[in-house]
């Protein structure tokens with residue numbers, strides 16, 4: 001057994017502030033998918049931790065990403081997604097091109113020395129893996145593949161990302177620290193207790209369910225149970241894969257037909273987290289199968305929401321300093337907690 005992180009870290013605003021500075025300001029994070037920028041002159045707003053970002057494709061331009069923060073007095077510039085020539089800040093109407101350049105600022109002509117050139121949106125790093133777009137607020141970040149490790153290879157072994165089509169996004173919020181949500185994703189020790197439906201289909205016994213961590217990634221792989229009969233056996237994917245990319249990106253692939261959902265785990269406040277998942281399917285996957293998967297996945301998601309809110313209630317009580325982790329079944333949680341501790345100490 002080993003010790004958990006101090007439970008005060010799951011409620012303390014100062015810890016979240018330092019995580020913003022030391023983790024989210026320097027990490028590659030999923031922002032969205034290439035389908036959101038399929039057309040020239042499009043953009044979408046996203047978040048890297050609590051840092052607002054905007055990803056754009058200007059006319060005849062490449063995909064670029066910027067801090068979504070007005071260089072005037074700091075209002076968030078873009079919201080949502082769409083096609084536009086420019087992004088206009090809603091506060092005083094400073095207007096930026098999709099290339100980040102400041103194009104117009106009311107009354108700038110009355111301001112001696114107003115230098116448009118130095119007031120563009122601050123550019124950040126952007127890169128892609130298949131249809132997935134990642135941003136890193138740190139312009140000097142190491143290349144994205146170093147963060148992804150062998151996750152792309154593991155995914156490619158069971159699914160062809162190039163054929164996947166985006167179908168929809170789900171979004172919800174939970175009353176728990178982002179770290180509690182990540183940790184819940186990183187073990188299946190709770191599965192037999194809390195996910196009877198999932199555990200009836202996927203073999204979650206410690207000998208069959210594989211856990212591996214390497215660098216900034218963690219992977220879980222669970223085979224279907226023998227003699228399974230549900231919709232999950234109807235397809236070419238033989239086992240589930242759940243990947244996690246530090247600090248906050250989860251990927252789910254269920255057995256059955258070509259399916260993948262992925263998205264970030266975003267801190268909103270020390271004890272509140274936003275979760276969004278983009279669902280992709282193979283072009284031939286039919287709606288009835290998708291409906292079954294959604295029902296199955298929603299059930300698991302609801303069960304997890306109960307668990308993480310319950311953990312938050314316990315750790316916020318403040319009377320116990322921390323807990324214990326199982327070294328085998330919770331090794332990915334331990335790996336995640338080590339990365340947190342290292343980042344905050346560094």
Ligand code: FES
Nearest residue numbers: 070072073089092
């Ligand atoms: S804060 Fe954006 S225009 Fe003033």
Ligand SMILES: [Fe+2]
Nearest residue numbers: 184190195304
């Ligand atoms: Fe779970």
